[in-house]
Amino acid sequence: xxxxxxxxxxxxxxxVPVVVLLYMLRARREPRLVPSVMLWERATRDxxxxxxxxxxxxxxxxxxxxxxxxLIVLALARPSVALRGLAGDAVVLVxxxxxxxxxxDVTPTRLSAAQQAAVTLLERLGPRQPVAVVAAGxxxxxxxxxxxxxxxxxxxxHGIRASDAASAIDEAVALAASLRAGGRPAAVHVFGDRAxxxxxxxxxxVGGRASNAGITAAQPRLDARGHTQLMVRxxxxxxxxxxxxxxxxxxxxxxxREVHVVPGAPRVVLFDLARGSGIxxxxxxxxxxLPVDDRxxxxxxxxxxxxxxxxxxxxxxxxxxxxxxxxxxVIRRAEVTPDQWGRASLLVLDRVAPLALPPGAYLxxxxxxxxxxxQIEGTxxxxxxxxxxxxxxxxxxxxxRGARVAEALAIKPAAGVVLVExxxxxxxxxxxxxxxxxxxxxxxxxxxxxIHPAFPVLIANAIDWLxxxxxAKLGDAPVIPAGRWPRATLLDPHGxxxxxxxxxxxxIVPPLDRVGVYRLRTDGWERRWVVSTADPRESSLDVxxxxxxxxxxxxxxxxxxVRLTPWLLGVAVVLIAGEWWLWVRTLPxxxxxxxxx
Amino acid sequence: xxxxxxLLDPEFLSRLxxxxxxxxxxxxxxxxxxxxxxxxxxxxxxxxxRSYQVGDDFRYVxxxxxxxxxxxxxxxxxxxxxxxxxxFVDASRSMEWGRPSKLDYAVRVAAALGYIGLANLDRVGxxxxxDRLQKTLTPRRGRAGAHTLFRFLGGFAPEGRSNLAAAxxxxxxxxxxxxxxxxxxxxxxxxxxxxxxxxxxxxxxxxFLVHLLSDEELQPIVDGDLRLVDIETGGAVExxxxxxxxxxxxxxxxxxxSEIEQFCLRNxxxxxxxxxxxxxxxLVLRYLRAGGLIA
Numbered sequence: 001x002x003x004x005x006x007x008x009x010x011x012x013x014x015x016v017p018v019v020v021l022l023y024m025l026r027a028r029r030e031p032r033l034v035p036s037v038m039l040w041e042r043a044t045r046d047x048x049x050x051x052x053x054x055x056x057x058x059x060x061x062x063x064x065x066x067x068x069x070x071l072i073v074l075a076l077a078r079p080s081v082a083l084r085g086l087a088g089d090a091v092v093l094v095x096x097x098x099x100x101x102x103x104x105d106v107t108p109t110r111l112s113a114a115q116q117a118a119v120t121l122l123e124r125l126g127p128r129q130p131v132a133v134v135a136a137g138x139x140x141x142x143x144x145x146x147x148x149x150x151x152x153x154x155x156x157x158h159g160i161r162a163s164d165a166a167s168a169i170d171e172a173v174a175l176a177a178s179l180r181a182g183g184r185p186a187a188v189h190v191f192g193d194r195a196x197x198x199x200x201x202x203x204x205x206v207g208g209r210a211s212n213a214g215i216t217a218a219q220p221r222l223d224a225r226g227h228t229q230l231m232v233r234x235x236x237x238x239x240x241x242x243x244x245x246x247x248x249x250x251x252x253x254x255x256x257r258e259v260h261v262v263p264g265a266p267r268v269v270l271f272d273l274a275r276g277s278g279i280x281x282x283x284x285x286x287x288x289x290l291p292v293d294d295r296x297x298x299x300x301x302x303x304x305x306x307x308x309x310x311x312x313x314x315x316x317x318x319x320x321x322x323x324x325x326x327x328x329x330v331i332r333r334a335e336v337t338p339d340q341w342g343r344a345s346l347l348v349l350d351r352v353a354p355l356a357l358p359p360g361a362y363l364x365x366x367x368x369x370x371x372x373x374x375q376i377e378g379t380x381x382x383x384x385x386x387x388x389x390x391x392x393x394x395x396x397x398x399x400x401r402g403a404r405v406a407e408a409l410a411i412k413p414a415a416g417v418v419l420v421e422x423x424x425x426x427x428x429x430x431x432x433x434x435x436x437x438x439x440x441x442x443x444x445x446x447x448x449x450x451i452h453p454a455f456p457v458l459i460a461n462a463i464d465w466l467x468x469x470x471x472a473k474l475g476d477a478p479v480i481p482a483g484r485w486p487r488a489t490l491l492d493p494h495g496x497x498x499x500x501x502x503x504x505x506x507x508i509v510p511p512l513d514r515v516g517v518y519r520l521r522t523d524g525w526e527r528r529w530v531v532s533t534a535d536p537r538e539s540s541l542d543v544x545x546x547x548x549x550x551x552x553x554x555x556x557x558x559x560x561x562v563r564l565t566p567w568l569l570g571v572a573v574v575l576i577a578g579e580w581w582l583w584v585r586t587l588p589x590x591x592x593x594x595x596x597x
Numbered sequence: 598x599x600x601x602x603x604l605l606d607p608e609f610l611s612r613l614x615x616x617x618x619x620x621x622x623x624x625x626x627x628x629x630x631x632x633x634x635x636x637x638x639x640x641x642x643x644x645x646x647r648s649y650q651v652g653d654d655f656r657y658v659x660x661x662x663x664x665x666x667x668x669x670x671x672x673x674x675x676x677x678x679x680x681x682x683x684x685f686v687d688a689s690r691s692m693e694w695g696r697p698s699k700l701d702y703a704v705r706v707a708a709a710l711g712y713i714g715l716a717n718l719d720r721v722g723x724x725x726x727x728d729r730l731q732k733t734l735t736p737r738r739g740r741a742g743a744h745t746l747f748r749f750l751g752g753f754a755p756e757g758r759s760n761l762a763a764a765x766x767x768x769x770x771x772x773x774x775x776x777x778x779x780x781x782x783x784x785x786x787x788x789x790x791x792x793x794x795x796x797x798x799x800x801x802x803x804x805f806l807v808h809l810l811s812d813e814e815l816q817p818i819v820d821g822d823l824r825l826v827d828i829e830t831g832g833a834v835e836x837x838x839x840x841x842x843x844x845x846x847x848x849x850x851x852x853x854x855s856e857i858e859q860f861c862l863r864n865x866x867x868x869x870x871x872x873x874x875x876x877x878x879x880l881v882l883r884y885l886r887a888g889g890l891i892a
Contacts, residue, residue: 029824029835035694035814036785037827040834042849047842585840 002564005078012073016066023062064579068572075568090130090146090181093118093153094201095160096192097137098167099538103193105210105289111162114191114206118157121189121204122150130181133157136172136192138165138475138513146181163513164292164534165474169194173201193543207543211238213261214293215245216536218282219471220273220300228300230271232282236261237540244285247271249278249300256285277301279517279530293539297493297516299470299530306467311336312350317444318365321459322348345525346467351443359434359505360483361466363459366409366443372430373414380410383422383442394429394438394461395419398454405449408442427458429465434505436481438462472518472529478509485522492518493531605708609878613709614716616891618682618777645673681720681736681776683802684711685768686753688725688732690829691785693755695811695873702873703781703809704750709881710779711746713891715739720774723749726764727757728789736774758829759786761793769800778802779890783809784857786829791860798864805890806861808854808870815872817846 004010034040095118101111122131133144133156144156173196176188188201195203217233232245240263246256254273261267273280277300284294308322310332322330331344335352349355350365357369368376383405389395400420408426416430419438430437449455468478482488482502490498490509493516500507500520512518512531520527605613649658649669662670684707692700707723714721715738722736723746734749761782778797784790797804819825819838826833836842854870861868869888871880885891 029822031824031826031833032819033828034817034825035691035699035783035811035828037825037830037832037834038785038787039814039846039849039853040825040836041787042853043842043845044834044836046845046848 002079002081005080007077009073009076009078012076013070015069015073019065019069020062023065061579061582064575064582068575068579071568071572071575075565075572079564079568081562081564089126089128090132090179090184090186091121091125092132092134092176092179092186092188093122093157094134094136094140094169094172094176094188094190094192094196095157096167096169096190096194096206097135097160097162098169098192098194099162099164099292099534100193100290100541101162101167101206102292103207103210103212103290103541105541106207109162110193110207111160114204115157115160117204117206118189118191119154122153122157130186132176132179132181132186133160134172134176135160136167136169136190137163138168138511140168140172140175142175142179146179146186163474164515164531164538165513166535166537167192167194170197173198177201193541195544205543207541209238209543210289210541211236211241212288212290212293212539212541213237213241213243213284214288214290214536214539215282215284215296215533216266216293216539218296218298218532220280220298223272228273230273230280230282230298230300232269232271232296233266234259234261234269234284235266235536235539236263238263238542241286241288245269246283246285247273247280248283249273249280254280273300289541290539292515293534293536295515296533297530298532299517299528305470306345306463307331308346308348308463308467309333309336309344310348310350312348312352312365315350315365315443315445317450317455318348318350318459320450321444321456324456325460325463345527346463357435357437358484359481361436361481362438363462363466364437364439366440368409368411368439368441369435369437371433372435372437372439373416373432374411374428375414377410377412379407380422380424381407383408383424383426385420385422385426387421389417389419392417392419392429393465394427395458396461398458398461400449400452400454400458403449403452403454404447405442406446411441432505434481434483434502436466436506438466468527468529470528470530472512472531474513474531474535475511476529476531477511478520478527478529480507480509480520480527481505482507483522483524485524488520488522490518490520492516605705605712609709610712612882613713616713616886617717618680618710618714618719618891646670647673680714681722681774682710682714683736683768683772683774683776683778684721684723684750685765685778685780685782686723686725686750687727687759687761687780687782688753688755689727689757689759689786690755691759691783692809694783694828695813697873698755699783699809699811699873700753700755702877703807704753705877706781706807706809706880706885707779708747708750709877710885710891711750712743715743715746720776721746722772722774724764724768725753726759726761726768728760728763729757730764730767730771731756733768733771736772736776760789761786762789762796763793765793765796765800769796769802775801776803777890778804779807780804781807781809783811783814785814790857794860794864794866798866805867805888806857806869807885808857808868810870810872812872812874815850817843819843 095114101114103110106113125131128148130146130148131153132142132146133153135141135143143160144153147153169192173188173190177185179186189204190196190201191204191206193205193207213234213236215232216235219231221229221231223229230247234245242258242260244256244258247254255271257269259267259269280298280300282296307329310330313334346361346363348363348365349367352367354368354370356371385400385403388398388400405426408424410424413425413428415432416428418425418428420427426441428439428441444450468480482505487499487501488507490500493514507520509520512529515531515534518529649671653671657671659670659672686703686707688700692703711721711723718738720736720738721742723734725731734746737745794804822837824833824835858868867889869884871884
């Protein structure tokens, strides 16, 4: 079946009647005197005798032109057709590495079974067939390029580990389908418990129907009295389950409660926690097919919150705002040198003299860094907020329109983003050169922000963006200013260690794909992120029975998506050449000079 | 064309004087000329003997034979006579085509042939015809007639449409003199060519057909969608001048030429086809000699 990548291009077919019309209008005959039409009359009688052929000859150029237009228009519509048997000898093995592949309904796990099935297929292939391996984790990853080295390919397959996130199986299949071995597409084989939507890929299902109960959400909250509560949501899939939910902090069991959940009816359990901070671990006791969703990790209180160093004279508005936001520690100093602010996650420079900022995260209040890409043009007075950025995370849920500022620095930024503006920018953010900076270009004391409800939200968002929130989601890839440290060590929840080098002044942390606490350490500081639960979509372990019934294995004819655009353009070029040749043939021949009668 | 232009190069004229018009048939004109006639009589060239009959001139009795055989025989001598050359020039509109025009070329050919005839004491007449006789010059004799002939030929102007049969019918009725009929025409008319030549045979002329064509008629230079208008008749033909059309034209042209050639061959008519791009002197001195009209 033919599919079109840009079907709107087919509108260009409207050119066809235009060409026919032009062809008809062209047939105006120019009068010319000749000594006699006697021979011409005889010639036309001769042509009339061969009229059908003449008509064909006359119209063949028009037909060719119409055909060329049709072919070019079709090519612009980017058609492709799925053909059996055109896939090359090459094979791409796609192994699902999602959280559900850790299920134990297949011994030892679905992932192990998928890896074994992939290796079995690998061994059945011919020794000269090139094979590539793609891991379908949170993001598809090519773990082995096309190779005939079976040992390396086996190692690549066995080296795939399951994440606690959902897999992008269709993205992985698209990546596999885009790979070319010797210019030809490869046959794609998918090993996992989720069917790919691309029918050209051969799916080797792993697993079957399995019941499971899991924690699908866990997060802290404050009750009306200001006490910390832990909210845990439990769901059952496949069959009702009665399980015990236990909460422990710092390795000590604190609370436990038995819950009965039925499929389709999630249960939410609240635990009152004592005052304090730390890492709370929630466990669903008992065995089921998927252990990874039986555990949740939550940062409580100040655990993982940034240490903030406020520099400058006391500022009641700023101090009040920082008291309202979660932070591990807020320290105010009247004066501090760059050597002394090393351990702080975030430095707030409040109305201090402008200075050159070393790499790091800063909130500047009523001042400016001398190395930031702005030009200060003086001051502006009596400003009223007119516009607030709706997309930047710092101004998320912040509506400061109408707020008034008595006096602000008037700047002309050469980079960064203006977040709040009046006649001049009032809040400006910049990221680059190892710096991440939010600048309030006015003294909050000289504004009515103190009474504005959105101001603490603005400060909280700024702290989250500058220092990072300890609570992370699966797939987050934090970017942390590196400061003066060239490299850092990332310790994941399973204890695996990875060294990350600073690039352009920042540490780019790989996507977080496991439940637990991640630690990024340098010699001077440590940042922590807590990923609470596995992806809730992975808790349902049922394999699509209808999709699993599809024929599988190498005997299945492969569908290769063949793009027709180059072929159509090639045929169009040939037709243009043919039309030119025919046109030249129909041109009148030049008479030769006659030397004798 | 002025008379001065018509007057041929003196050197060329002197070359023409060495030529004579040939005729396969002998015509009785009544006047002695420089051409051997069928009449045996008072010439100088011995032809035959015959028995004496009462009334014969004794001066032609061969007395030597009488002495040997005792019988009277008369010596017969062939008598030189002249022939009449009719220059029949097509002066229709189609003859003005070409560079030089076919009419100019035809007039010069007629002038050359006429001069050869006059120089050999033949009678030379000339006619400009279209679908009728436009102008007629009665046959005259002697080199002194060249001036008149040239003036007559110089006065031709293209006019009307061609019909050889109609013109010859009129001419055949008008003149009693028979002789060589040199028809110079492009024959670019659908009717009257064959009938005209048949009429010429019927009137006992000895036709010699000079078929003049311009290069553009032999190989038309046309391109695209055209409405071709006949300069003579005003008739039009719409053509798309592409390779196939020109091929069809070439086939029609060759077929037409072949028809004329076959007709002339069957009816013992000398036929010469020439393009106006051929130098005029070459046509007269080479091709007309090779064609058997002059020697």
